[in-house]
Amino acid sequence: MFTTIDDSTYKNTIADTKDGILICFKKQCPHCKNMEKVLEKFAKKNDGVTFYKLDSEENPEARDELSAERAPTLVFIKEGAISATKAGLMNPKEMTAYYRSVQ
């Protein structure tokens, strides 16, 4: 479901995305694993949203540029630009509510 992006591709990916969500994660972060499952559930009810993932430890340029020191950090993309950034875990209901609030 997730397309993996990195330091070399994140800028163009964001610019080319109409409606997307990027999760910046760390490999051993338990909340990241949880958030990925929340996004998988969210995706089933939200056609048209594209999902990306980026390892923030292996991609320091993107991490710093996207202010993704904390994990997970979600970056919401709308019409080729970042519309919102949110760090921390959300449950499915909070995720849906937050997504709607930043549309």
Added chain:
Amino acid sequence: MKPEKQVDLVIIGGGPAGMTAAIYAAQANLDTLILEESVTGGLVNSTHTVQNFPSYPKIHGMELMEKMKEHVDHLSIPVEEVCEVESLSLEREFKTIETDEAVFHSKAVILATGRKPIPLDLQTECEEVHYCAICDGGAYKGKRVLVVGGGNSGFDESLYLLQIDISHLTLIEVEDRFFAAESTQEQLLADKRVEARTGAKLVDLCLEDGHLAGAVIKDLSTGNHETIPVDGIFVFLGQTPNNELFKNQVALSDNGYIKAGPNMETNLPGVYSAGDINDKIFRQITTAMGDATIAALSAERYIRNLKRSML
């Protein structure tokens, strides 16, 4: 209308207890389902290093739980993760479990809901208070942190913070001694960047421009207050039982844990419990798995007898 499904056994909670119970139940040919509110693995996912699980001298908690999940998947046991259980009806012969997406009916239930971290109880709030060093520690490279809690989690996560080159770590514990494993204590306290205090309590936060600048620590023996400069705080105050779903149906101890019998039976026929949610002295991965083994075998026997009586 939510879809309805009938199974033999529903296991609520997908930590080591829930997954072990599911493995035993599946091998007994029970139609079994795990419901987990977040992801499988439970609190073990947050343990940086597990050193007391036989067959692995040293392993990351999440890696160990992934191996356990592979075993569950190998047996094709359905697991509903990020699943919100909205209500439980446990008192009748057939149990009903309603989630955000479906309604399940089962002959037996195993409660393996475990525990959840106790939050910091302070009036002042700020973004620099965290509950997971692996998730949020990266922002504190070269900075000063305070760790609240002198148990295994506090020491274990402190070791992780030292690995990522924080400049100074103060660890405080309200009791008069630390409770982490002796070997872990020795490892952490040998580091020159660490200052550890017992009989000390975090009582307030100091903010500058909305960001954390210091922590007010009370010495419980003298009553004196001291403000120490910190950039971030990591809280590991222990856990509280996850009993909200069934606390009005299942008999609990005064502190909220399930009073399970020797066969992991609760006060309700067909309802068993296992792992950290049980009222017991020792809470380890291995004791959770022991409980779960007994709970699953007991549930299997109960279901077999129930099926016989229905013939």
